[in-house]
Every structure is written in C-alpha cells, then in structure tokens.
Amino acid sequence: MTIDEQARGFASDNYAGAHPEVLAAIAAANVGHQVAYGEDAWTARLLETMRDLFGGQTEVFPVFNGTGANVTALTSVMPRWGAVVAASTAHINTDEGGAPERVSGLKLLTVETPDGKLTPGLVDREAWGWGNEHRAQPLAVSITQTTELGTLYTVDEIRAIADHAHARGMTLHMDGARIANAAAALGVSLRDFTVDAGVDILSFGATKNGALYGEAVVVLDPSVAEGLPYLRKLSMQLASKMRFVSAQLLALLDDDLYLRSAGHANAMAARLRAALESAVAGGVDGLTFSQPTQANAVFAVLDNAVADRIRERVRFYDWDRAAGEVRWMTAFDTTVDDVDAFAAIIVEELTR
Secondary structure, three states, X not given: OOOOOOOOOOOOHHHOOOOHHHHHHHHHHOOOOOOOOOOOHHHHHHHHHHHHHHOOOOEEEEEXXXXXXXXXXXXXXXXXXXXXXXXXXXXXXXXXXXXXXXXXXXXXXXXXXXXXXXXXXXXOOOOOOOOOOOOOEEEEXXXXXXXXXXXXXXXXXXXXXXXXXXXXXXXXXXXXXXXHHHHHHHOOOOHHHOHHHOOOEEEEOOHHHOOOOOEEEEEOOHHHOOOHHHHHHHOOOOOOOOHHHHHHHHHHHHXXXXXXXXXXXXXXXXXXXXXXXXXXXXXXXXXXXXXXXXOOEEEEEOOHHHHHHHHOOOOOEEEEHHHOEEEEEOOOOOOHHHHHHHHHHHHHHHOO
C-alpha cells in the first residue's frame, strides 16, 4: 500500500488525521487495567474538567461519534411524540441517514434559512400546534454552532433563541460538532455561549478538531434530560474502553489545545478567502462568495466545469451543484503553503 503522506484536501476537516497530542494521550491511557464502561480515572477527570468549564451541574456522557451524540441527546429531552425544530441544512436533517427519526422516533420540523441560522421568528414557523393530537409536538429546538454553512451564532443570538424556546416550554439543544471553531472565532469562553446563554444540552464535537474518534453529550441542565445512561447503551454509544474516548477529549481541553487547533483552522480559511478576494479585486472573473467566512469554511460559487478541473488537482465537495456552490474546509493541520498553493490553483483554473 502506497500512501501520499503530503496529500492535503479542502473537502472536510474530517479528512485530517488525529492531532499528535491526542494520539499521545491515547498511548498514555494504554496502561494497566481500568474499570470498563466509564468507571475509569480518565472519564472521572473529564467530568471534573467539563464542570470547570460549564458549571457544577454538568453531566458528561462520552460517545463514539457526532450522530450518536445528537440522537442520544435529543432522545433524552423529549417523549416519543416530540418534535425538534431545526434549520433545513442542519446535520441532523441532511447528513445522518435519518438516524434521529429512525433510531429515536422523533420528528424533525425543518425551516429554510438563508445562512443556516435559526431566529426566534424562524422557530415560530414550525413551533405551533401544542395540544393538537394530529401534530408531532414541538418540544425542542436544535441549533448548530458553527452552522453547516460556516456561519456563527453570536452569544446574543443564542440567548434570544433560548429565551424564546423556554417561554414555549421547549428545550434548546446545540450540535457543537465545530464548537471549538466557534469559541475561537467568538473569543469568549465555552460557557458564555452555551449554559450562560440558555443552552440545555450540548453535543460536544472533537473529531473535526483532531480527535481520532469520540464526542460527548454534555448535559448543562440536568432537569431537561432523562435516562441518558440507558439511552446511551440502547443507542449503541456506550464504549467499554471509555478511557480512550475520555483521554482524547481531555487532550483537546488541556492547555486549550482545542482553541489553538480551531483558531489555526479558522485563520487558514480567512487566509484562503482573503487571497481569493484579492484575486477577484485584481480582475479575476467567475468567482463569488455565497456565505461569510466566520470559522473554517469558505463557500463560493463558480462554474461547475472550473470546479471540476480544480477538483482533479485538490479534492473538495460541491454544496449545491445546480447553483455552482462549493465548500472549501480547512483543518488543524492545514498549512500556509497548503492554502497558498490551493488559492493559486483556483486562480489558474479560473483564468484558463
């Protein structure tokens, strides 16, 4: 098997390998015997660390992946007749194979948004019909931070949604697959835009920020979630050797590695955007931007034929091929040279 160790792409931050410090943490945890299923020293310290970050009321449930975190979290906050209001672009709606509805049995009530972000007014488009036995009951709102379109909720925007949801008896869930990128971009603590802004339960992402695998359900308000120890098991998300998941999360949280890695990824996306904007300002035609670059994603529009030629050289994904919209993602290990070379390729193909 031949591997190109220098290969880089801009398709997804999931393409990156594991951060060396995370791999070292896994190796360090590979000693002796520890009690299985979470009764180990690493998982105990993870709980302490999360409580330092989010408050003493916090409960933490490490899981295998983001889909498992989202499904388990949402299942815990509502009965089987419950429904979740989410943006139509939300990962739980577009990229989880129907798992929230098939595994959990809940109903997704989706809302079209221009930028992937919900607002109180947009929530109200689907948050209605309580007491109507013919309608799934809207009992939760799910937002993604950062969104699937690379946009960012401010603290005030999250607080407004939380207040609106709570006034209607709804729980607020945050899909934090890229929560580290959000924290780095906002320049505030994790607590500022989660528990202090009214988020009730959180899917804490790690894989996209350098973990080998593993995420966590973080319960910020224990009064809203029920049965998580059992739901995690029946959702096939209970790791017997949980210390290796917890060790990775601790590695990211210790010494703010999660912030440093995410901040670097954000900076690389900003560099790519700036280089391409400079090229357009200098007279290069055929490229526009469809969303602001607020974290580690650049959304652009260009001719499909040009995109296909670029993709023959560097891999990335179409977002909306009918519109010519593509997505370029950066990661913790994206380098300045990677970005500059990719920008040059894009300009070269646009000017052929």
